Each structure stands twice: as C-alpha cells, then as structure tokens.
Amino acid sequence: MSVRWEYTGGVGRITLDRPEVANALDLPTARELAEAVTAAEAGDVRVVLLTGAGARFCAGGDVGSFLAAEEPPEYLHELASGVEAALRRLSGLPKPVVAGVRGAVAGAGLAFVLNADVVVAARSTKFRMAYAGIGLTPDCGVSYLLPRAIGTQRALELALTGRTLSAEEAREWGLVTEVVDDDALDGRAAALAGALADGPAGALGQAKRLIRSSFEVSRARSAADEAETIAAAVRTSEAQQLIERFTAR
Template sequence: MSIEESAPTEPPVVVQDGVLRVRIAAPGSGSVLDGRAMDDGAAALADLDPRIGAILLVGGDDNFCGGGDVAAFHAAPDRGAFVHRLAERFHDFVRALASAPVPVVAGVPGWAAGAGMSLVCHTDIAIGGRSTKLRPAYPALGFTPDGGLTWTLPRIVGVRRARDILLTDAVVGSDEANRLGLLTRLVGDEVIASEAERLARTLAAGPTGTVRRTKELLLASAGASLADQLDAETAAITLSADSPDGIEGVDAFVEKRRPAFGR
C-alpha cells in the first residue's frame, strides 16, 4: 500500500446534509489511495460532529481504489521505512473508521484492490455493480496485506475462504462478492455512486440516535458474551424508548403517519 497526495485545492473530506464524505482516491491518479484523505479523514473521525449521521467513502470515477502508487515504492531510497510510514498513516484512518459510531457506506465501482479492498471490508454497507471486482493484490508485489484485511476478511467470508483469497491473490467478481458479503448490494453500474449517496443521506436523515446505539451494540458484540450483549441491548432499548427518536417513532406508528425524526 502506498499513498498519493491530492491537490490542495480539492478537499477530500467534506460534510454535507449530515454526511461525512471521504474521497479516498486522489483525482487524476488512476484511483491511487489519497494520503491527504487518510490524514484529514482520521482527524474528522477522531472529532466527529454529533450532527453527522453517516460516513460515505467515495473512490475514483471508474474504479473505487486500485491501491497504492507502485512507482513510489520503486523510487523510495529505503522502501521498508517508506512503507512503514505510509502504513501508519493508512492505519490511523482505518482505526478511526472501524470504530466510527455511525454507518459507513461505500459506492464501489470497478476495482477495489489492495488498500481499496481493505477499506471495503470496513464498511457497513458496500454497494457495487456488475463491473465491481475485488482483489488483495498484495502478493503480486511480494507484499503482505495491510488495512486490517487479514482481520476483517476471515470474519466476513470465513477462515478457509479468506485463506484461499489472500494466499492465491484471487479476483472476486461482483456476484461472488455479494454472495460472500463483501458487497452488500448490487445495482446498475451507472447508479452505484448515486445510490450510495442516496443511502448515506437517508441514514443521516433518520433516527440517528437509534442508529448510533445500534452501531455501538454491533461493535461491542465481537468481544461480548451473549449474556453481556443481552444486558447491553436491554440498556440501549430502554434509553431508546425515552429518546426523542423513540418517542416520535412510537407516536408516528400509532398515529399512522411518517415519523419526523430529528426535528
């Protein structure tokens, strides 16, 4: 994994309509991972505005993210030190993204390779199309994975399937990726970006307090026993029942109208 820097005039992280939008691929780079996006994205996630209800990862026009700039590895005088610094920057963003208290959505056109595949595995909802392909891509460079791919992939597809994909550098097409859970929705290639944007805005306009508590429960479940998780769910649903979202949701249901969350 290596990183290219975006032009200073094109901010890779913006907030609009309650959605934190992170453009992970540097413009005009062939969908190379954007270092500025990693830095700015990590900073934004570390101090996430409570009014933000969703995170949207956006890649390049034709490909989500093809990984890093291999030429930069080749040019580095000390490749090990160079890769170490880049991996640390990338992992700062990954840590923040993985612990985000709101849903993470990605529109995934074309290739998601290397770091791009790693990021797809950290999303809650990944929308692809027939053109979408995922590939670890690290073995082709003689590299081991980064971005948490050796942690997330076995949890998504199962240990044996993850070993096959990572050790053989397998290309996973859209149908297989959807079946395995790497992609959660398939749409027409021409509407991947618009559908991801629509879904992120819908989540941000919904019962955001409830969604945050649900995300917290999901994040905690990996290391919790069933008994502990049941206790956590009891506490969360009790809090939800007394929250503005919970009150409005129940009232709207009884009154047979659409709920007006967040107003």
C-alpha cells in the same frame, strides 16, 4: 488534495481523489484521510458516504511511493498503521458509513469496504487481495476483518490464490451489500446515504456499535450491552417521538 471532504444535508462525503493512480494510498493520502475522519466526527454529520474519484475505487498502496522512499520498510509501516488507524476510527463512528465502489478494489482498498456498514458496488467492479502478486502481505486491518466478513476459508483463498471476485460474487460472499448497474452507482449510494441521514441517527449508530463490537466480547457481555443500550434508548426524544408515531397508527 488526495482526499476531499464535503458536507451536505447531514451527509459527510469522503472521496479518495487520486484518479491518475487509481486512488492508490501514499502517506499524504493517509494523513488527509485521518483529517476527513475527524471532520466526520462532527455531531451534525449523520451519515458518511465513502467514494473514489475516477474509474477505479482504490488500487491499494501506491507502490511507487514506497519504492521512492529512503527507507521503504519504515515508510510502509507508517502508511499501513496510519490508514488502519483512520479506518478503525471511521468504523467506530456512531453513525452509518456507506461506500460506493467501482472499477477495482484491491489490496488496502478492501479495508475501506470492510470498514463501511453498507457497500454498493457497480456491476463491473473487481475485488482482489493483490498483495502476494508483489511479494507483500495484507495490511490496514484486512487480515482481521476479511475472515469475519466472508469466513476463514474464503479469506485464505483470496489471499493465497490471487482469485479475483466479481461484484456478484462479492455480494454472494457477504463482502458487499448490493450490486447495481455502473451508471446507477452514484445515485444509489447517495440515495442510501440520504435515507439513512433522515433516519433515527441515535438508534442506527448504536445498532452499528452493538453489531461491530460483538466479535470482541462474550455473548453475556454483548447481551448486557444490548439491554443497557435499549434501556437508555427508550428515554431519548428520538425514540419517544417514533414510539408515539408508531402507537398512533
């Protein structure tokens, strides 16, 4: 298995599990990722935690796998399309996605970070586009999502100059949420996921949807969606219980 799926106490955990190749992505991994996202769609999963096995989170595409393919262009097209589709489904889930990253986040590995809602990075983590170093171009949604996360000029700098970002720089640029000591990463990411799983799942999922969809609609449409969503939310048992608790203080 290249991708592990585990479920405990409302938290579904997706682990990239090819540590011998820095969790690089090949076609079997793309297919198993899609299966894991399908498992995460289940109603009892309140939060998704995304991690990588071993010392490095994800080095991007598995160069050896597509060089070994009979038709590298077709292989790369299927790989890039498959990973992007799975990650787009992941980001569209009506539940928070937490990522815990360490070591290296390169190439398509950035797509996992960009599709997560809360990202915790180990202090030693390095972030790099990496595509141009082997004469290739961004894939898996990176060219769409990265400028929206950090701005066009910074995205262009990473893509064109090969600059490597430290974890602290990634936090300052808005690519990650927080940075922790390396030995604290697993505990912090799990604690965040657990706290979100204990929170108001419906409200959190809808807040995520509103924010992520705002780039693709007009301000008027976004405002109308907000009004419709909050009006529907106030009728839910989740909101009614929390409002009653709030007013009873």
